[in-house]
Amino acid sequence: MILRNAWYVAAWSSEVQPEKLLSRTLLNVPVVLWRDTSGAVNAFEDRCCHRGAPLSSGRLEGDNLRCMYHGLLFDTSGRCVEIPGQDRIPPQAKVSTFPIVEKHKWIWIWMGDAELADVSKIPDTHWLDDPQWRSLEGYTYYTTSYLFIADNLLDLAHLPYVHPSTLGGDEAYAACVPQVQKLENGVRVTRWGEGINPAPFVQKIKNYPGKVDRWNIYDFLLPSIFLMDSGMQPVGNGAKEGNRVDAAEFRSTQALTPETENSTHYFFSQPHNFAIEDPKVTEAIHQEVVKAFQEDSDIIHAQDRMLKLAPDFKMISIGADAALSYFRWLVSNAYKAEQAAKNPVKVQEV
Amino acid sequence: MILRNAWYVAAWSSEVQPEKLLSRTLLNVPVVLWRDTSGAVNAFEDRCCHRGAPLSSGRLEGDNLRCMYHGLLFDTSGRCVEIPGQDRIPPQAKVSTFPIVEKHKWIWIWMGDAELADVSKIPDTHWLDDPQWRSLEGYTYYTTSYLFIADNLLDLAHLPYVHPSTLGGDEAYAACVPQVQKLENGVRVTRWGEGINPAPFVQKIKNYPGKVDRWNIYDFLLPSIFLMDSGMQPVGNGAKEGNRVDAAEFRSTQALTPETENSTHYFFSQPHNFAIEDPKVTEAIHQEVVKAFQEDSDIIHAQDRMLKLAPDFKMISIGADAALSYFRWLVSNAYKAEQAAKNPVKVQEV
Amino acid sequence: MILRNAWYVAAWSSEVQPEKLLSRTLLNVPVVLWRDTSGAVNAFEDRCCHRGAPLSSGRLEGDNLRCMYHGLLFDTSGRCVEIPGQDRIPPQAKVSTFPIVEKHKWIWIWMGDAELADVSKIPDTHWLDDPQWRSLEGYTYYTTSYLFIADNLLDLAHLPYVHPSTLGGDEAYAACVPQVQKLENGVRVTRWGEGINPAPFVQKIKNYPGKVDRWNIYDFLLPSIFLMDSGMQPVGNGAKEGNRVDAAEFRSTQALTPETENSTHYFFSQPHNFAIEDPKVTEAIHQEVVKAFQEDSDIIHAQDRMLKLAPDFKMISIGADAALSYFRWLVSNAYKAEQAAKNPVKVQEV
Secondary structure, three states: OOOOOOEEEEEEHHHOOOOOOEEEEEOOEEEEEEEOOOOOEEEEEOOOOOOOOOHHHOEEEOOEEEOOOOOOEEOOOOEEEEEOOEOOOOOOOEOOEOOEEEEOOEEEEEOOOHHHOOHHHOOOOHHHOOOOOEOOOEEEEEOOOHHHHHHHHOOHHHHHHHOOOOOOOOHHHHHOOOEEEEEOOEEEEEEEEEEEOOOHHHHHHHOOOOOEEEEEEEEEEOOOEEEEEEEEEEOOOOHHHOOOOOOEEEEEEEEEEEEEOOEEEEEEEOOEOOOOOOHHHHHHHHHHHHHHHHHHHHHHHHHHHHHHOOOOOOOOOOHHHHHHHHHHHHHHHHHHHHHHHHOOOOOOOO | OOOOOOEEEEEEHHHOOOOOOEEEEEOOEEEEEEEOOOOOEEEEEOOOOOOOOOHHHOEEEOOEEEOOOOOOEEOOOOEEEEEOOEOOOOOOOEOOEOOEEEEOOEEEEEOOOHHHOOHHHOOOOHHHOOOOOEOOOEEEEEOOOHHHHHHHHOOHHHHHHHOOOOOOOOOHHHHOOOEEEEEOOEEEEEEEEEEEOOOHHHHHHHOOOOOEEEEEEEEEEOOOEEEEEEEEEEOOOOHHHOOOOOOEEEEEEEEEEEEEOOEEEEEEEOOEOOOOOOHHHHHHHHHHHHHHHHHHHHHHHHHHHHHHOOOOOOOOOOHHHHHHHHHHHHHHHHHHHHHHHHOOOOOOOO | OOOOOOEEEEEEHHHOOOOOOEEEEEOOEEEEEEEOOOOOEEEEEOOOOOOOOOHHHOEEEOOEEEOOOOOOEEOOOOEEEEEOOEOOOOOOOEOOEOOEEEEOOEEEEEOOOHHHOOHHHOOOOHHHOOOOOEOOOEEEEEOOOHHHHHHHHOOHHHHHHHOOOOOOOOHHHHHOOOEEEEEOOEEEEEEEEEEEOOOHHHHHHHOOOOOEEEEEEEEEEOOOEEEEEEEEEEOOOOHHHOOOOOOEEEEEEEEEEEEEOOEEEEEEEOOEOOOOOOHHHHHHHHHHHHHHHHHHHHHHHHHHHHHHOOOOOOOOOOHHHHHHHHHHHHHHHHHHHHHHHHOOOOOOOO
């Protein structure tokens, strides 16, 4: 169940280098990403319109891209401008292109109906390149549906069980009931743990002498973008009222992009606003997150294997599923609306 | 065609260690096996009832098992007894459990209708731990249906061709016509070869100076259990009349448990009652059987590959197929009966 | 779309050695090839008629082949002549055999209706063992339909793009429009490039001081046989009129044999008639072709991956597709005719 009329992250900016061709399948479509001489990123369907050979095996010639099977040449609009041995270029000789926006180190792509591509709908992720924040670029890959990863992110009760020595720590945090707020295009989750043990990945840097107040406040937005204000600080300093004192604050920024129904590109970053002058701190935080995301990957891939053996398995809902249930309902509704728009029901005339 | 209302071997006893979780798929269902503090073996469906994560990735807490995704805790009855962040436990929050019997080093499991699980139907395999017999524990794995392995065991004419240097030897043994007796729940096969060459795997130990009388007398029982009295002794000592003189006797004990329609767990052992004080003899016999079972595996997997290329292939029956044809008929009948019981035909009222 | 009533290359002669069994799947059928004591090649379906075990795991006994599962013995006609433990051999106990012709180092097989197997339809490939020509034996394997390889061979505009440093060279050659002549059972393509740069693989041997005239004149015949007169010589010596002066001439001889709908055996050779006394030249030419065929393999497998992601992809035709479009039409017609002959439409009586 993949939504098409939505902005997805296609790549980190740094992945698309001048004079290189990046091939990546997104939403079941192979795409080739490349920069033209102006530095702008272009996205073509990675199939020559002639015989389907990948254009990512092709050759960049200035602002044109040549297929290296039979030599057809395409300009940045996707139009074929040269066919060896033939003067007339048929007008249908062109490859599909996709709208692209590059912003805050991420390359966003729109693969649905181009007329609906509204740039103002791209969520704000300015922490990725804001000078007050520091982070490194993360990427991992799943051979599961993006929906299982979304489920995981929508119920942080898993933190102490899946991540006991990294992001988790105190099992009391699992029992703290989050507040779930329904948004039109997603869900806002607010989880507070007051007077609990700090998370190991923070403790390695901050070494708090006692208990902390901890928060995870995030929006999970359609199609599958995760934006979180999280952190912890010594207990009793009014964290909940907004007084951040000796806090370890983060703006976790994550994007899931389906490769296919059963595989997912996962872009992530963990910006922090303390000790920003020390690259070792940034590196240490990033490596803890990488380790934790491997823990998620292990349990989610295991879950996926178990469920694939039992297509009829009925899950039992618990209270902690409120956010994920609502989000799955949003996805399902949006998907049905897209399908209905593609195949309008013929109203029978009376 | 997998029967569900039957006892299957799930594991060797030694495979289920205290404080460990053994994950194994049986009859298409992932199962986790574990011992509680009393030493009793428990078998749960290896899928948390919440989101399907494997309980085999969980944590044993005394006689309870905790799912390490979102922290649900289950007691030995499979009932959920704790959900982090929630007081009320919904009654449907439980995982499936399966009847288990541990006997003579084997752990038997019943995965069909639990009300039909009759412990008295577990076949006798006491040779596996009888002090008069010695053997080692064998296991191998097939990526074929268990039925092809059953076929193999039901026609020992294959011995000299598949196992010329291990279990086979004299091609004359293939021409000895076995007696086939139909049982209600299986088939009994009796094959005698009188005055033939001894089998190589026995000859390595006994070094018989001349010809032997050889016998293979076995029951192959539903769902797929093989119990054999076999052996050989110098010719002319009245073996057929029951006089066992300088005999090499075995009680081969084998169990096939389908993992899926196309893969099989194969538990086996070759108890012998001579030279039982010498572990080297036991080891030598076991290694010859392991070698021979690899020979079977090679031909059966090759057969499977050939047949998968030709779903419509029609086999030609020969006389030696009597036992396997009858057994396949038994399986097919039992399978149809199970299906009919699951989906009773509605009798139309007149 | 695989034609059955056609001669295919099953193997190089050298692959079928006396007293050896060669197993190879052709047109979805596993086949075992072997020489009897007269040296003649026999081809059996590689499945024992009894239980489907591969006869290629069997044992040659003079002019008979024994299945080493249960010991059935077959003569060169495929008839079963011995069943251990049984006197009467049922007449249906036989394996399928296929007509074989061995000629010019190639073993041709006919896997369709044996009554239609007309030996005179085997194309002439005498260059493979003509003393005036030298070549080595090539084989490669594709995990794509043979039709994509046929497409490649039917449009040599790909030479400069796919093979810039081997068979290709001058991009001007892609723009030379070939003459396409429709044959009843294939297509003849004639491509001339006059006054262009020599191909790198030839230049390594001939080191021509200037421009050359280059030609590729070939028949591509049903089911998928490629026979080409190709070469180049210094420009201005009347090559087109048949005057071959200091020419590098080749008779590329290639055969595609479907293993399955999605995999292909590819037999090839590049006979040359110059420097035939120097094995190093023959070896050098062969290695350049091997390298070039790897380039083809890379682009064709990539194309196949792209197309498998989009079953509904519509290709755009260009002028250079004339030969491949006609050949695909021939295959499609022949295939429909075969299907119609297998399933004759019942004419409704009036």
